[in-house]
Amino acid sequence: MSADVDCRQSKKKYSADTKCQLSDESIKDIWGAVSYPIYQTATFAHRGLGESTGYDYTRMQNPTRQQLEAVVAGLENGKDAIAFASGMAAIAAVMELFSLGDHFIIDSDLYGGSVRLFNEISNKNGLTYTSANLSSDDIAPLVRENTKAVYIETPTNPMMNVTDIEKLAKKAHELGLILIVDNTFLSPYYQNPLDLGADIVIHSGTKFLGGHHDTIGGFAVVNDEKIDEKLRYIYKTTGAGLSPFDSWLILRGIRTLAVRLNKAQENAFAIAEYLKKNKHVTKVIYPGLKEHPGYEIMKKQATGFGAMLTFEVDSPEFAKEILANVRLIYFAESLGGTETLITYPITQTHADVPADVLAKNGINDRVLRLSVGIEGTEDLIDEFERVFAEAEKKIKG
Numbered sequence: 001m002s003a004d005v006d007c008r009q010s011k012k013k014y015s016a017d018t019k020c021q022l023s024d025e026s027i028k029d030i031w032g033a034v035s036y037p038i039y040q041t042a043t044f045a046h047r048g049l050g051e052s053t054g055y056d057y058t059r060m061q062n063p064t065r066q067q068l069e070a071v072v073a074g075l076e077n078g079k080d081a082i083a084f085a086s087g088m089a090a091i092a093a094v095m096e097l098f099s100l101g102d103h104f105i106i107d108s109d110l111y112g113g114s115v116r117l118f119n120e121i122s123n124k125n126g127l128t129y130t131s132a133n134l135s136s137d138d139i140a141p142l143v144r145e146n147t148k149a150v151y152i153e154t155p156t157n158p159m160m161n162v163t164d165i166e167k168l169a170k171k172a173h174e175l176g177l178i179l180i181v182d183n184t185f186l187s188p189y190y191q192n193p194l195d196l197g198a199d200i201v202i203h204s205g206t207k208f209l210g211g212h213h214d215t216i217g218g219f220a221v222v223n224d225e226k227i228d229e230k231l232r233y234i235y236k237t238t239g240a241g242l243s244p245f246d247s248w249l250i251l252r253g254i255r256t257l258a259v260r261l262n263k264a265q266e267n268a269f270a271i272a273e274y275l276k277k278n279k280h281v282t283k284v285i286y287p288g289l290k291e292h293p294g295y296e297i298m299k300k301q302a303t304g305f306g307a308m309l310t311f312e313v314d315s316p317e318f319a320k321e322i323l324a325n326v327r328l329i330y331f332a333e334s335l336g337g338t339e340t341l342i343t344y345p346i347t348q349t350h351a352d353v354p355a356d357v358l359a360k361n362g363i364n365d366r367v368l369r370l371s372v373g374i375e376g377t378e379d380l381i382d383e384f385e386r387v388f389a390e391a392e393k394k395i396k397g
């Protein structure tokens with residue numbers, strides 16, 4: 001029998017303490033399996049009338065998913081984490097907390113899918129928002145009588161703006177608003193927004209938590225019991241819970257969260273320094289660089305700088321040649337996995353963001369975003385050398 005530790009109380013977060021068990025007797029592993037079992041079942045038999053095992057139907061509860069939820073709650077120092085079928089499903093469920101006529105304030109540089117949700121779905125449901133650069137702008141003048149929440153990412157995607165979470169949480173609470181932080185970019189290994197005063201933390205579990213580009217999932221993590229109760233109700237009613245198998249994959253991913261991120265961050269630093277020296281690179285945006293405007297805040301509120309890096313080259317043609325020539329690196333959407341991915345935000349992740357917002361945020365057709373993986377550092381640098389040389393040859397020729 002593995003150590004009987006309640007994950008929510010476990011402090012061994014950086015060793016991805018998947019040995020922790022839920023205190024609930026009914027799902028304790030009795031055989032000592034090192035890998036938590038996949039309870040691939042839709043429903044659960046009752047022992048008798050009025051006697052539930054604690055599990056009735058997988059849309060509502062499933063042991064494998066609950067094990068994952070307990071581990072993620074532990075990682076984020078939350079009272080509860082709810083596992084959804086995707087990051088977007090988590091965000092959509094959080095939006096269901098609000099009512100017709102409610103208003104919220106969002107950062108102007110957010111994941112494109114979130115902006116699409118707010119514009120096309122939340123809007124239709126009677127929610128409105130005001131967007132601003134929340135890494136610098138004050139929220140007070142934006143607050144209306146019906147404002148309920150502030151929604152941010154930090155660092156932002158893809159421009160890496162950094163917001164002081166503690167300061168914003170304090171301000172939001174003074175104004176009677178809740179703060180929602182999408183913590184996908186740093187993962188709980190490097191940043192814990194609940195500890196800094198956030199009310200809801202969101203993750204795309206598809207990214208660093210899953211970590212292998214092999215499954216989709218999402219989380220909402222909370223401390224407040226009232227919010228938790230409402231979210232659990234929305235979750236069981238709308239039915240976007242993560243499947244048992246995908247829950248298991250993310251549990252497996254989390255076991256290597258720390259080692260993956262340590263290596264990916266090391267690679268990100270090496271690539272940032274390499275790109276800074278390249279004559280075709282006009283800008284390198286990585287919050288681990290001292291010249292990054294968010295560097296000091298990052299040092300204060302996070303334990304690392306992550307593996308996301310954005311850079312700008314001197315022409316759109318050059319950007320397209322880079323995309324055409326990558327071989328070790330994949331030209332693919334998504335982030336946070338073992339393989340390095342390069343994306344072109346203007347046509348991919350941010351295709352649905354209005355043109356004026358893109359321009360304001362500095363997202364143009366020369367901007368590329370890297371999600372740095374855990375390949376050998378030299379292999380990645382060699383890849384860049386080759387890709388830049390081929391792009392140069394093509395453009396000159």
Ligand SMILES: *Cc1c(COP(=O)(O)O)cnc(C)c1O
Nearest residue numbers: 086087088111182184204206217
């Ligand atoms: C990918 C992503 C999402 C959406 O998550 P899915 O799992 O793709 O639904 C939300 N926020 C951020 C910051 C992301 O990178």
